[in-house]
Amino acid sequence: MNIQQQTLLSTLFNESLDAILVLDLKTQKFILFNQKALELYNYTKEEFKEITPKDLTLEFLTPEEMKKRQKNILEKGWDRFKTKHKTKDGKALDVLIKSKRIELNVESILLYITVINLGKEQKIEQEFETIFYSSKDGIATIDLDGKFIRFNDSFKQLSEYSYNELINIPVFDLFHQENKEKIKELLPQVIKKKYIENFETTFITKYEKSMITYITMNLMPNQKEILLIIKDFTLLKLIDLEKKFKSLNELIQNISHQWKQPLSTISIIASGIKLQNELKLYDVSNLDNDMSKIVEITNYLSNIINNFDDMAFENLEKSYSLCQLMNEILHDMKNLLNKNHIKIITDYKIDNKVYIDKFRFSEAIKNILNNSIEAFIEKNIDNRIILIKTENIDNHITLKIQDNAGGVDEDILPKILEPYFTTKHQSQGTGLGLTNSYKIIVEMHKYLFSFDNCHIKFDNEEYKGFIVSITF
Incomplete structure (x- = not known):
């Protein structure tokens, strides 16, 4: 037997879940025993070397009867029987004994003994029965x-x-x-x-x-x-389905809010053209610009529906890279940003995955960006900048979106989140307004949302602007 085989046998012997003993029949001493045997009978190694099979049994056996039982095992080659053993402190054990004769040489006849603690098996069986029926x-x-x-x-x-x-x-x-x-x-x-x-x-x-x-x-x-x-899982499936329908209902309500202002804008443009045409006051040179505005708004509405098809059952169990998501949003708004000559600067110092409803979160971010775009147009800002950056603040990732559109009047600033409050540029826009962005971020996603006037530096110039911060 090579060293590898010896190591394997030694490992199997010592790691067995049952107590294993090797008895020298000539000396009636245990020459080998594993850790489970010591734990079962509560002896130390030194103590176990000195005891005999008679010290372990609770049966009343004379030395002659013990020899007779061992002789039967030798003649048969093996034996299997239930009996009662005792620990060092006299505790009774119901055990199953499996013995097999091992003959290394003529002068050395051994018994390989496996001791199975039936009390432990019975306890496991009782525990199983309890679990089974209760x-x-x-x-x-x-x-x-x-x-x-x-x-x-x-x-x-x-x-x-x-x-x-x-x-x-x-x-x-x-x-x-x-x-x-x-x-x-x-x-x-x-x-x-x-x-x-x-x-x-x-x-x-x-x-x-x-x-x-x-x-x-x-x-x-x-x-x-x-x-x-x-x-x-029927009830859980119904609850899950109910959540999805609730989520769908909220989504439809949000889409309804998003459609109202664009449709109103289309109606105002169309009614204005019709009225001015009837009064012979309409300037035909404005027709291309008016039609382009209507097409732009209808494309926006179409995009909402396309997103709705893809994200109708989106939920908060999915996580997304925040920086990757921001880049996707900027890509979607690329034409609008370029058309309005807005320079986007990104400064991502940290990126984490965040658990969000992708569709509604994206709409909230787009609305924040739309507010900046409309502020640029309203105030006729020349050098238009939107800075988007992420920072690690108190072990939380914070997204900051700030522009150089001049900020908001300090008297108006506290009222921005009031229901139905609008500024001039918001009433002309197509977004949800900061109120609905706040609801999506805070009430739905449970993240922090704040805003304020700020100062932004670019190309050694300092500008006044507006900043929105979202902390995850």
């Missing part, structure tokens, strides 16, 4: 052909069958027709892989009630039974 999940054991062996009350209640009905039908009959064959295919996989976890299927009760369930199957230690656990 669980609120449906639990059953089936044979390898899918026939029921036993099941708990939760399983019976879930199926709506009586005990006699359930014990006489195969497990496959409890699933939707399209799932029956799949369940049959899973049984060989369970035997091969030992378990199948969280397989989603439709469970059918006696009274044709359908429910969405997850089933888990485990091969039992006896290799003849499969433990089947069924969890009813």
